Amino acid sequence: MKPASVEYHKATSIADAVDVLSSTEDEDAKVLAGGQSLVPMLSMRLARPSVLVDINGLTDLDYIRRDGDWLSIGALTRSRAVEKSAAVRDAAPLLSEAMGFVGHATIRNRGTIGGSVAHADPAAEAPAVLCALDAELVITGPAGARTVGANDFFHGFLTTAVGPDEMLTEIRVPVLPAGTGCAVEELARRHGDFAMVAVFAAVTVGDDGRCTDARLALAGTNPTPVRAREAEAVLVGSGLTAETIAQAAQAAAGVTNSANDIHAPAEYRRDMASVLTRRALRRAASDANVVV
């Protein structure tokens, strides 16, 4: 378990990083962020880039900022910083809660939110929670920056909208409206493991007690994180009752599409999508001060 030979480039700026990414012939340069996924893959020789572009020196990618109705997070911000940030808790408590499920403290010390998103593990928390939050992802390449919605960002198992000569630079999260309740429900074999199934729920409740907005995203159930749109539709416009929640949970199971693997058969994941959706919605509702 030792990495194959590789060149190393310590990026001095975003432009410099993009420059190196776009100049390798085989388009096999790789961004090295926290290294918590990439270095093990190098050691197992499952990843064999010719050059690593280390972005850890780019402190201008390490920030959490609130600009009005948006929260902006630099791609190099460590998962631990996102988890502990008061600004994040204030603007998007769902994100804070979700980050607490990412691995263990030492992993989060080093792993970055950008790396988590760019890596696009279907069982990872960050991609799914950003889908739930309708986040926007800023990708920078030779032609400059472009923005892709989180729900269009994940193309498949470990593949995203980021091209080989591009990198993810920023994550923009719309601030959740007042009256929103949040909850994450995750089923993992052990604390800190990738999710077998995780559900990220945010429900906004109007003055009349009706649900005005609902976001439900699932991790672990599909090749990419998915929104359970039908389930959301069940909730919006109605009260958060045991019945509507049960109906939504049923609908959530419908979006799952996973293969059997060593931890669970597909049908188990489907069933759990429903169980966890129900639990998440109940907690989210109570977080929004609705008694179910």
Next chain:
Amino acid sequence: MAEQRTASGPIGARIRRTEDPRLLAGQARYLDDIRLPGMLEGAVLRSPYPHARILRIDVSRARELPGVFDVITGAEVRELAAPQPVIWQQIPDQRMPESYALPTDRVRYVGEAVVAVAAVDRYVAEDALELIDIEYEPLPVAATLDEALAEDAPRLYDQWPDNKMGQHTFTRGNVDEAFTQADVVLRETLYYGRQMGLPLETRGCIASWDTYTNQLDLWLSTQGAHVNRDLMGEALRKPVHEIRVRVPDVGGGFGNKLDFYIEEVLASLMSRRTGRPVKIIEDRVESFVANAHSREQRMEVELAATSDGVITGIRGTVWAVLGGRLSGAACGPPWLSAAVMAGPYKVPNVDVSVVGVFTNRSPIGSYRGWGQPEATLVYERLVELLARKLGLDRNEVRRKNFPAPEEFPFPSTVFTYDSGRYAECLDLCLSGVEKNGWKERQAAARAEGRSVGIGYGFHVECTAFGPSRVLNAVGVQHSGFGQSVVRIDSTGRVTVYTGEVPMGQGIQTALAQVCAQSLGVPIEDVTVIAGDTDSCPYMGYGTGGSRAAALGGGAIIRAAEKLKKQIRDIGAHLLETAPEDLVIENGRVAVSGAPARSVSMAEIGNAAYRSVGKLPAGQTPTLEEREVMDPEDLAWAYGCTAVLVEVDRETGAVKVLDHLIAHDCGTVINPMIVEGQIHGGVAQSIGGALLEELVYGEDGQIQTTTFMDYLVPTATDMPPMQALHMETPAVHIPGGIKGVGEAGTIAVPAAIANAVDDALDDLDVTVTAIPITPPRLLAKIRAAQEQQS
């Protein structure tokens, strides 16, 4: 705590370990920390196929890579080495496929070593592996037990008509009659998944072969120094005086480091060929295929009983899912499963067979528990199922079938249990459960709609393994005795040289305690040296089978007795008194009742080595005794485990909320170490019961080769644990010491299975497979719910 006696001397004292400061400071020296001048690092190319013919091996490109010193193939191994030795031959007429450190023509499991490389460092060695071309012809695969047993199964060995490795049956009484006359008969098929010990430090070796003197220096991360020297001698056809094995600090063993493997042979051969020391470290991913697997068994069993719960017979078959070749332990663990299937109970009629079956999986070898957790799953499940069926209290059924203390030595099916107070141990456990309020916790949880259950598992544990004649009688091609040397030097300090091997279990401290107590010296004055075939005395087998304290300690007690006689003689001469009037305490030899008249151990040592004129006439200089400990029979420890678990009926997830064990390991040398051993064993078996499984796909590919897929418990998976000690002395071991290395491990899976059933008692669920994964349990729950509605 039960029977907490106040230790008057070092034995029984809760003292912190002498091993620890250097481990804490990062100053330990594990195998991979050793670097010899000119040392090369090896890597092993492993088969990607579960079953294939090797058509061609081309290593030329690898040889040419700068930095590569040697590339060795099966054909070359065959010229230089003998087949790998197999010491466990307990099944009469067992089939013994001849296998060398590397194969020449065929591979039989994913991960089987095919070529090895030695290079300047591991990075280059791994580069070289990528340059080796091997042409395989894939063969049909027998990936599972059923596939291997099928009529038209692909055969792993062409010379035999089927994939069976061997079969042996243990019988007692008249089992057919017992079943015909039984009031009730229970029948279950239980499956125990494939698991492994996985010490955090992987296996490793360094071989340094001096081709001028023919001396082979080996550093092994192993549990057996001498046995590995002997087996290495066999494998290399080399006289053993030319081999020295040293064992540095070992980062956990758990049986996995007991067996003899191939990498040490390859390192030795490559060292011989290059004239350089060669190190091979198994990396973590390799460890999942190259390190001994264990446990996997299907157990089809029947129990006969009377309507008031007296067990009258057990019959059944243990199907052992062996791998593609035999490890040194061969079919040993499943054999022990079958042999102890009656557990702690009086079962007059027994007919239990073990059948070993080759499959295209990694070989089966040693892992803490060694067949006993599997057997316990059977007998402890059956006992509770019997109680359930008869509507009796499960622990009353247990009690009814225990031998009484006065029935010991108690002859079970194969082995004779030396001593025991089983019913008392059960009571102690039950009183612990009551004291800790589990029943109330269960009731409260149930009132909230939560599914909480209590489960028990009573186990017997084979310890002090083992008496050489017992080993030989059951077909082990090796001895099992222990040996220790106790030496007092010219300054009066004591050094113990033991054949036992430390691997983190704390035997340096435990043996120092035994020695300090036996000699009457302060523990600080005792040093324990272990893990070197040149300086430590020969010992049979390796440090496994919960033996180090009993056999190592027993030998020390006897050696110390003899040494004390000499000390008294010298002391009497120096103090001008009679030896009988002397007491040895705290490092001083004093006239009984007149402590002022005394000499120190330093003065005794000085007389024995330097001022020899002070010795009594006829006394030979030096102070040293050697004692072989080859007891007449084994020592049988036992215990009763209780667990409190919670089941999530919607997800099938199980959480262990609390744990308790009442146990008896004979004399407790150091309660803290004993508890540590128990805790670690419990963790491994909670992992085994709920998390750990080596999974193979239908294609025979292993799917669990990282710590992300093979799940070992972390701190959040573990409940608080409590151990209540009882001390019934071992009969055949001086000092009454039994072993405790496996006490925590053996009964937990059975207890958890029983607790899960209890938590779901309204559904009448019966757990039959270990590990109890959420999808497996949920399927059972759903099926039971459907049946009910």
Next chain:
Amino acid sequence: MASKVTVTVTVNGRTLSAECEPRRTLADFLRQTLGFTGVHLGCEHGVCGACTIVFNGATARSCCMLAVQADGAEITTVHGLADGETLHPMQEAFWDNHGLQCGFCTPGMLLRACELVEEFPDPTEEQIREGISGNICRCTGYQFIVDAIRDGAQRMRQTS
């Protein structure tokens, strides 16, 4: 083959410099090139925590970093905990509570425990268990480690 690079790091207060290939992991660099063998390798894929070091003030897996990335960094390994022959209070607590058996997980466990206590000076059992959940111990079953960390935290409160 990529050309070698020079890496300068400050380990336990001492600045050291050595050459290596860019592909060399920081763990191998610390262990083999610089001799800090108290950094252990239990998995080389980020899961076990045996290779844990303190990197610029926070715990990190040294198997998940390349040595080149550490150029200019401040690192503490387990060797940096004791003050000469005087053990750190957390080390003492591990000793007294039998918080180790084979010792292989111990360096990582100790460094993580100290970081945990910085965050929670008086940690609850749950905080301890969750806090060390990224460090695998195959020997102890964790109970005595948990006890040790609670005890160590108290000793650290008293000494500070």
